[in-house]
Amino acid sequence: MAPKVLVSDKLSETAVQIFRDRGIDVDFEPNLGKDKDALIAKIGEYDGLAIRSATKVTEKVLEAATNLKVVARAGIGVDNVDIPEASKKGVIVMNTPFGNMITTAEHAIAMMFAVARQIPEASASTHAGKWEKSKFMGVELTNKTLGVIGAGNIGGIVCDRALGLKMKVIAYDPFLSEERADKMGVTKVELDELLTRADFITLHVPFTDQTKNILSRENLSKTKKGVRIINCARGGLVDEEALADLIKEGHVAGAAFDVFAKEPATENPLFGLPNVVCTPHLGASTTEAQENVALQVAEQMSDYLLTGAVTNSLNMPSVTAEEAKVMGPWIKLAEHLGAFVGQMTDEPIEAINILYDGSAAELNLEALNCAGVAGIMQASNPDVNMVSAPVIAEERGIKISRTTQHKQGVFDGYIKLTVKTPSRERSIAGTVFSDGKPRFIQIKGITIDAEIGQHMLYTTNKDVPGIIGTLGQTLGENGVNIANFTLGRASAGGDAIALLYVDGVVAPEVLQKLEATGLFQSVKPLEFEVA
Known part of the structure; x- marks a missing residue:
């Protein structure tokens, strides 16, 4: 019997046709996701669920989804999916992390132009029959200093576009190496220096405990007088009330926000202020981006349902179905080793080496490498998964290598992960016992036997x-x-x-x-x- 997929949000007809062409039985009901009860009543008959943001995959939906094997989100954000519950149910959760990078970066650049030249207010004034030419005095972007907070995928594209506009670009990113910054043509700085130097500041980081209110009242007060703030990343990165106060006081010249701490944003301290441009979370809203992520999600779901191949999964490694049973505990070990090092490291990582000994060296090392690197990167960016982690590491100039060796020591096999930073090397090793549970066996060269909790x-x-x-x-x-x-x-x-x-x-x-x-x-x- 052919696998059965439900598309409960608006996906392009081209994407739906991909399922049909590959022999998948697909039901396209783009409005079903808005009706929670109707979705719960229907979901039990499907193997796969393709969604955007309207469908909420809650614990109750997953409980009713007795045949569900995969949920795939056309886009990067999966806040509408209960991933821990999906994992418990054995349901794979996929997303499409790279389909809208250019679109989001372009929106940030557009917002920067809009606030620099007061375009929305000037347009509204002109539409109203006024001709207030002298009222809307803007500033050029050329030769201005752009401070980029977060120089990863999207932030890197913004840097590139800004350099093309002849701006001076400085970047704050703890995981950006000097070598990578040089290749990008940007100057790596600490946050305080960025705040005091930048004429424009744009944010491109995920929302985590570390980045929450990264532009706090205290940090905003450190900024250069006349600065303009752009946020097309995540709500909650900026203290919106503090920013509104500084705009009223004349310290901040303007702001452009596509995301807000509370969405949908029907009211906000920034609304109604002069030279504040606001859009309703349009970062990924272009025809090209929406089509790209829809096509990607259809291909990924079809691959998994027909062959067992897993791509861009947030809760399962990218391995074949045959490998999954054997690899599972070792992948978890690699993630734990990476998580340990990632949480212990607070300076740029220059290199990562993962050593595989004995039986561990005979496994799918690419998947294990991805798991280890993902564990490291997730300490600062929880959106990273096994597929995106090596790409992000490469973009940041981190050199990843692996070493294999025949059995040495008392264990049948083990994994040792080492990271190099400008000031030190840090290493940790672990193995999987016969009960399938990962253990730490060495930290800083000191032998231990530690259960992981x-x-x-x-x-x-x-x-x-x-x-x-x-x-x-x-x-x-x-x-x-x-x-x-x-x-x-x-x-x-x-x-x-x-x-x-x-x-x-x-x-x-x-x-x-x-x-x-x-x-x-x-x-x-x-x-x-x-x-």
Whole structure:
């Protein structure tokens, strides 16, 4: 029987025809996704669901989707899909991360022109029969300094277009190497320098705990007088109320926003202010982009349903169906190794090497490499997946290499991940035990045997008495239960580490208490996605 796909949002007829041409039984109901109850009543008969943003794939929808194998989003954002629940149900979630990069970058450039020349207000005035030529005095972009926060896929395109406009481009991106910045023709700077130098500031980063309100009231106050702010990335990156105040005070000359902290944005502190250009999240809204992502999603879903091949998945590695059963635990291990290093590293990564020993060297190393790199990159960008991670790493000038060797040591096979930054190298190794559970077996060259949990605490210190007692007492007094406690040392009295698996997030004040003891060189909370 042919696989059956439901298209519940507006996709192009060309994309729908791709399903038919490849032997997929497809139902095209572009308005069904807006009716949650109707979707729940119908979803049980389908193997695949193709959506845009209108369809909400909730826990209840997934519960009713008894035959569903794959959900594919035509676009990058998957906020409308409950990915953890989909994973529990064994449903693969795909997106199309690269289909609208150019369109979004072009919108940012267009918004920059619009705010520089006050085009929307001048147009409205002229339409009203006025001729207020002297009222709308703009500024040129040529020779102005553009500050780009986030120089990844879309930000990189904006940099390229801005250089073509003869702007001076400076970029803040912790993961942008000096070598990559030189190739792009931009100057890599720290955030404070960007704020004080830029005539225009444009944001191109995902919304994370690190980037939330990256342009806070404090940071906005550091900006150059007369700066103009453009945000076509994500709502919540800018303190909109603070920005509105600075516009009213005359410190900020204008702003152009396509995204807002609360959407749909029917009211906002920026609305109605002079020289503020607002659009309703149009970054990906071009005919070309919508067609590209629709065609991509049809091809990806067809490939998976007909051959088992997985592309651009957010919750499963890009491996064949035959490999998935064997590879699963090792891919999870590679992700954990990467996540550890990614959370420990706060400076640009220049190189990543992944060593595969023994039985691990006989697996699908491309998929394992992607998993390890994705684990690293997800520490700063949760939108990264196994497919996009190597591309993003390459764009940032990160050199990725892998090494294989015959069995050495006590384990049948293991993986060792090493990253190089301008100041140091950091490495971690792990293996998969016979029970299928990944374990950390070496950190900083120190042998350990650590179970991996969702919430962990990592400390470094000298091998002196009192470490175990201090950790146990401090965590216990603050209601943090220890599930597993692993210690390791290089030598008696030398460098030592502790890795604790705890039952909840360790609060900042508890970390401060541990640091205040003077026993620890570093205290770092870590988070891992575990099944």
